[in-house]
Amino acid sequence: MAGKIRVGVNGYGVIGKRVADAVRAQPDMRLVGVSDVAADWRTRALHRKGIPLFAATNEAHEHLATSQIPVEGRLQDLLESLDVVVDCTPKRIAAVNVPVYRQLGRKFIVQGGEKHGVTGHSFVAESNYESAVGLDATRVVSCNTTATVRTLTALKRAGLLRRARGTLMRRATDPWESHLGGIINTLVPEPEIPSHQGPDAQTVDPDLDVLTMAVKVPETIAHLHYWSVQLSRSAQKEEVLDAFRASPRIFLMPDSYGLAAINSVKELMADLGRPRGDLYEVALWSDMLRVEGDEVFYTYMVDNQAIVVPETIDAIRALAGREPSGPASIRATDEALEIWRNPLSPAAG
Template identity: 65%
Template sequence: MKNIAVIGYGVIGKRVADAIKRQDDMNLIGVCDVISDWRIQNAARKEYAIYAATQEAADKMKSEGISVKGNMSDLLKIADLVVDCTPKNIAAENVTLYKKQNIKFILQGGEKHETTGHSFSAENNYQSAINLDATRIVSCNTTSILRTLSALKRAHLLDYARGTLLRRATDPWESHLGGIMNTLVPEKSIPSHQGPDAQTVDPDLDVITTAIKVPQTLSHLHYWNIKLTKQTTKEEVLNAFKTSSRIKLIRYDQGLVSNNTIKEMFMDMGRPWGDMYEVALWEDMLMIQGDELFYAYVVDNQAIVVPETIDAIRALTGIETDGVKSILKTNNSLGI
């Protein structure tokens, strides 16, 4: 059993904390943040040990009736590994502290690859992460790219890939603070950052992405055009995708015609927050013409990286040295 700390109890942090609690080979020893509102209050209701990142945060938490067990340094002293889920760029500042205290750490995809020197996707490079001091879970979109393209690559079907990403404007709970309305905002650079990010995990991928921010918050939507290595059948392509336990094939003709209907399905399945840890790929939309493959899928930006994070904990701490076994264990615990 390894002692795991979560720094940052936001959209990703709360999900990672809950996922850790579902595992039988790791302990959630505490969560740390600066907030004192309903978010950290819910963590206290779950009887998670609460730590404050600053003295000011501790004073505010105590004024709200939250029992504060200690500060961030106190939490790190008893942790074997820390999962940093703080907002973009804050985690990079925390790295100095983690290194000073000689503690293993995992960052999320908002940070640069160079911050850890290793980027993680469980089905791709679990073995290379075993007993490392640090890794970075690639972003939600990059995770989906790696899962789908790697499945095709394993089947020796992938020549090169070109994808267009329709990106949600903001997280659902922050819709009142920002986002966009009545407009579409193309990412200025081609390729967009997701393609090069995927290559930090698999440098051999020939992938180019473009991205457009759209006025909705439920999920991302990807369209892909794949140059195949040979002419093949739809069945062979679907069988390739089925080699990933984290790709869920869905059907348009079953009423799953949009991201809101897909979200409703996962809520009906009883997933916490209606989370979709899998890539939801339309099998009846998938089409092959000659040596070209076309398909589309949906990505839950709040949930897809959660199982990856659990697997990364096992790899870095050496709890499990077999990636397949870790993935299966994580899947079973989360209902994938």
């Protein structure tokens, strides 16, 4: 087998720093370095972690040097040593970087803030991993779209899915930026129905009959989804739960766990030793799920900072062409990140 997949991360923010750590946890990958423009606490912490820093622009190189933050070189230097670059820069910046990646012949991944057309392929591992194997580029869809596709794919694979309608309560901003903005004492509905997550899910699986509505809420912990799904036939509750149990990245939470709200789920992840208290799974309340004939109603939590991290790792492996099997890649990623179907099971870990 060839050596480890050489990976670089461009943009060391909310997603970038998590992807960088996740790459370092994979036995078949090597993090060559990260690039950024900021000379703040994020990049100043890199030397303690032993992660090489590269300046994303010429201006940033001067700024970092002036700020006495050591850099290994510029983005171009980093790209010359990579197999795959993961672009985690803010929305619309990645699209500007793409011509550079293409010119150097580097495989690349962008995040869900970019349009599907930037890569022509959108990715959720449990739905379409195999279609990304060997491609030059893919787009890991947003946190809400990832959760939508994961759960609907579970129902689809069980032969239960007909159409889905969801209402999304979206956190107002990322927690580390809550001092800069957000909303207080109000709710802000997205201006259009469907909201963008439904059409975005169809870029991964065009066969999904899915419509979403969304509203911003004044909190920063996570998103909450409510779904009404018409099944292909009448079913029993346990049959629906079994479909969700078949997904390695859906965590079913019975009432007996006492996880009554999103803050308690995040606290559980911290107690389990997850980096930053990250929840990589869709956390679905199993006792709350209700089936009425051919309709099922359920709700789940989405960690906007973490859910796309394992997907990004799988996307790296797919583009590199080292693992043709989606389930095999998912198992490898989940083992390295300690993702279990039920993290509270005595068998977990």
